[in-house]
Amino acid sequence: MDITGFSYLAFFGTVLVLHRLLQASHDAQKWLLIAASYYFYATIDWRFCGLLAALTTINHVAGAAVVTAADRGAARRAITGAVVLSLSLLCYFKYLNFFGSMVNSLMAWLGTGSLVPFVNILLPVGISFMTFQAITYPIDLYHRRLDQPANAVDFTLFMAFFPRLLSGPIVTAAYFMPQLRPLYPQVTRDQRFAGLSLIMRGVVKKVLIADTLGVCLVEPAFANPGSFSSPFLWMALFGYSFQVYLDLSGYTDMARGAATMLGYQLPVNFNRPYLATSIANFWQRWHITMSSFFRNYLYDPLSKSGFAPVAVNLLIVFVAIGLWHGAGWNFVVYGLIHGSMVAFGHFRDEARIRKGAAPVVYRGRQLMLRVAFIFVVVVLTRLLFRSTDLEMVRVYIAGLFRATGGSFPVSFAGLLALTAAAALHFTPIQWRDRFMAYANTRPAWMFGAGFVVMLYMTIAMTRGRGGFIYFQF
Structure with missing residues (x-):
């Protein structure tokens, strides 16, 4: 279904x-x-x-x-x-x-x-x-x-x-x-409306944006990376990072919305992960319930048992996270890279504490540069997440840094979806909260009209519907 x-x-x-x-x-x-x-x-x-x-x-x-x-x-x-x-x-x-x-x-x-x-x-x-x-x-x-x-x-x-x-x-x-x-x-009227608004938000994320990114950018690029120019492959890789986020967060919104309408609560699963200032912070924001599971049910028992040093425990946990996503060496390497970066950040922070230095706080331009750097690192490692094997990773990386050649078939729909994804993620969260608070106070007929409009947009504007990426996990 x-x-x-x-x-x-x-x-x-x-x-x-x-x-x-x-x-x-x-x-x-x-x-x-x-x-x-x-x-x-x-x-x-x-x-x-x-x-x-x-x-x-x-x-x-x-x-x-x-x-x-x-x-x-x-x-x-x-x-x-x-x-x-x-x-x-x-x-x-x-x-x-x-x-x-x-x-x-x-x-x-x-x-x-x-x-x-x-x-x-x-x-x-x-x-x-x-x-x-x-x-x-x-x-x-x-x-x-x-x-x-x-x-x-x-x-x-x-x-x-x-x-x-x-x-x-x-x-x-x-x-x-x-x-x-x-x-x-x-179940109160407010709960039903709050749940319905979450479902509508999830459908827009998944069908209108994530699936469009997949059809217009991601699938062509990964099907034959040697045929496309370096700028297009970079755009597709950024597109995939937004696609996988909107795909899973869209499902989570729909799940939380349906549960709310039935009188139950499900936990929040994302907190704008691409605004992270470190890889550890990324995992505190990305797929929060999964990260929490591995922390509470694997990392904490390993730490308390004295099984191995912190760095080894972190690598074990992140390799497990990688393999949880798929049975392949690309997922093992994905986990090793993220685990190594988290371990490096941990020891850097520990060294600062021993020296009595204050924690690093990023502000202004420094914050923007830090967020951009971590975002690019996450985007590049997404290549391991999307590729079927390490050979595809090699071919795609070669294309990313190819000086000339290849086509640049960017469609208006793909560019619009990528722009909408970035705007949805990086605009101030207060704007979204104000809109959701406003929407939840509207009369029932406005919700009905909005639902009809959303269904029409889903049918008329979507460029293709794909299965949920995380269904394979």
Whole structure:
């Protein structure tokens, strides 16, 4: 089911109406959302529902074992079992062929034949998101971030909740489970309007801007980088950086909007990441729920265990972040570059503290230059993110620094989308907040008219609709 299409609009509208009709029974609303969520996932591929059910069962049982464990050792064994089983499912579906090719390459270097055959595996949509969300439950119970276990119905809804099922945001058990306990007051008119405005904003980001950037700039450039001039390849690379941001933040807006209209809250996932003043600051602003997950559930345990120095722990975490995005050496290199820069910044800051120097504060022109520098670094490393392998990275880099030759087929639509993306990201945030506050106070008929206009623009102006980039993760 395309969540920017009319089928999803009809589906969500039906769920919204039924949810409103069942307002007298919170339990009935939960069962409705569970059924709707599994139906939604089954429309993509019904076989994926089995994986979702398996992850749900494994981690709910582990959570119960943590609560009833006789001692901390037994609780840790329950968590270990849940994490191993959950990550084994993730590795089988997402990484089996990647690690198999590594083993086969080693065997070839040693002069022997391949040991691991290639397996044609269908990658379930959103498997990384649901796996990481699942394992937060027994861990949060163990660390008492969640003060009581969930019943089977609540945990099933936590895992399957359709607005965020496919591409997040990654919601921890400690954040979402408390919202399922009390009988919430009815969803207010203001909540519905706030949710609808978020959905409309997300559709504009995704369909009108991100997809247009993809069709007009990104896809042609990466399909055959040797055919285009250096300025066009640079423009396409900047276009891709905005495309991937607007694609995922657009989905997040739609997810948060749908959840708000149903009476639930999902966390904010982005904070203008391309205004970062360091790579560490970029990861504090980019895909915040994912960054927080790796910090809280991987980096902090590594640090507390004394497993390795800070730099090694950071490299482990960022390689894991790279591999989370895809099974390929380009993602490993992506993680190593970002991890190395974060580690360098950490040790630079530590050195300043030891010397008693004040923290670095960027202002005025210095701030603009710093933001521009970090933005260019992020854009260049996006090449590893978008390319299918390291050879494509090499060819594209050669094109970026080619002195002459190649075409420059920039269309008006592509240039307009790139300008709109930059304006949307770099204009003062107060402007957006004022507009959203104004929009949320408008009468219902204005919302209806705006929704109709948005649908018309989506149909009439979009240059092509693509799938969500993060669905592959």
